[in-house]
Amino acid sequence: MASEGLAGALASVLAGQGSSVQSCDSAPAGEPPAPVRLRKNVCYVVLAVFLSEQDEVLLIQEAKRECRGSWYLPAGRMEPGETIVEALQREVKEEAGLHCEPETLLSVEERGPSWVRFVFLARPTGGILKTSKEADVESLQAAWYPRTSLPTPLRAHDILHLVELAAQYRQQARHPLILPQELPCDLVCQRLVATFTSAQTVWVLVGTVGMPHLPVTACGLDPMEQRGGMKMAVLRLLQECLTLHHLVVEIKGLLGLQHLGRDHSDGICLNVLVTVAFRSPGIQDEPPKVRGENFSWWKVMEEDLQSQLLQRLQGSSVVPVNR
Ligand SMILES: CC(C)=CCC/C(C)=C/CC/C(C)=C/CC/C(C)=C/COP(=O)(O)OP(=O)(O)O
């Protein structure tokens, strides 16, 4: 029964869906983390990459004093009460004049859990491209440019990497289409699909307090967790049950993203694929010993789940984080 529940939860996360967060298995020491609130203790940014069939990129010319006249991808801060997709559509409309639909999440970048940017590949669905006649506080105009010949000055060069990521995705999609799932969450947290692989067998770490479940780690908003970035919360949870000094932990990327944005539910849950391996070479058939009672390894016996996991691991078929 427990294994059936776990198999369902894992299947749902692998399908990019996930489920609401009931409780956290690891949290920073001290006070429980305060609920996150946009504009108060977190800032989320959305950004869209549009690539036309002619290999052109949609850029906007910034109107803000500090970067006026420079070019950038349509992007901006999310407002309270919006879903991630609504924020993306609003920013694209305000800055470029176009209606759009996101195709897939392309990348998530963070500078600590309080600053998170969601990067989408998107397609226009209507509207009229903003010209310099419609210049306002949101932007001066929008225009399509050949991908290999972008205008200058750019507001920042970080977009070159994002445009490249979009072009690569168009050429060969490394991961399935992934869109945010509208599920409430009070914190910035991560649900781990932490795997240990030997030959063709995969084990997944599970939380055992209550019904067995994929473990969730809460990110703190204090200065130490800010500096450490979101990887710190992953390592904290693993540190609580494994002896890390003889292990190599790699965060492969995202299988999904959960957020609601309504009813003061401004938290996010990133469903993250993680690998745990022994540092020393040699064949280790069994996963590393778990300390304490709160976690254990689950050997994935369901053939379909096992092959999905192996395929996602071998192909790095995940949305990159901070890359
Ligand atoms: C925000 C995160 C996690 C990463 C930023 C990645 C970097 C370093 C970008 C280069 C520098 C840069 C352009 C920083 C601006 C980040 C920011 C606050 C964007 C908000 O978008 P705006 O376009 O300024 O907001 P509005 O459109 O809402 O005015």
Ligand SMILES: [Mg+2]
């Ligand atoms: Mg902007």
